[in-house]
Amino acid sequence: MLKAFSQLKVVGQAAHGAEALELIAEYLPDVVLLDIEMPEVDGFMVLKKLRKSNLNAKVLVLTMHHSATFIKNIVAAGADGYLKKDSDQEVLLNAIEQVHKTGAYYPPETTHLVLESLKEKNKPVEVTPREKEVILLIVEGLTTKDIAERLFLSKHTVESHRQNILLKLEVKNSAELVKYALKKGWA
């Protein structure tokens, strides 16, 4: 398909990741179109290995996946661009050119997805309503056993809640938690 475009030259095609790495080292292409779903050494491994090497080919990832999680992970692994496999020819050509010229191509809807999920990450720490109940009972001085009885939960669950709360609020122990809750005006 790509051979039809006169401005591009296809220097190699690989059927699996190991072959892709060999061909990239041999032909030093400007841009690599990388499929993530390959047998044995998959595209993600190829990407990681490429980034550890001195090869500086730009990498445009082609995939069926389009979750924010997936995209964040390939960006973190060093991809220069991302494209859904079912994108049409014109989009593909434009993406290759963009990656080559500017070093980056992400479809607009993708940028939106990733930015939204970054925003999520920077949200202030939220405790769940159940965690709040547990915190208030800890502030009242109740033991794990008492809290369990009061909330109709097992001791095991209350203890897990307590540990999750300490981690989430970055406090060391129940005493610090009580201080935190009072400072926040929760109790």
Add this chain to the structure above:
Amino acid sequence: MESALETLDKTTQQVRQISHNLMPGELVRFGLVAAINTLLENVNEEEINAQFHTNQEEERLEPLKEIQLYRIVQEALQNILKHAQAKNLFIHLNKHKDQLSLMIEDDGKGMPESAGEGMGLKNIKQRVQLLKGIFTVDSSPERGTVLNVQIPV
């Protein structure tokens, strides 16, 4: 002559058929946290508000543990979406010393007592046993359900 993309697509399809249901690609590549995030991305926001809290962003577990915990989350999620009529769902995955704690909490209508006999919970129980962990379910009418799994790591 086939284009690179066509060749790649065929290979992909073959591999996908073989490995279908074995291990989700995302789990293998990026680990449990990414795979759970993706599961939750696919949950309809209007149906339920799902939140995931973890201190395991950068961590990888043994593959057997990752797949079992992933299946537990999948199973629990299905149960909640099918039966719980919950508005909110919280998943916590945290390591406390040498224990990994997975807690799945919803604010739905709670489980009937007979639910313990259902396949979903039985499967989860079995998976936790395989991981030599502890499993508790707390549920009361109109106060939701908490599934709590703790495994040694």
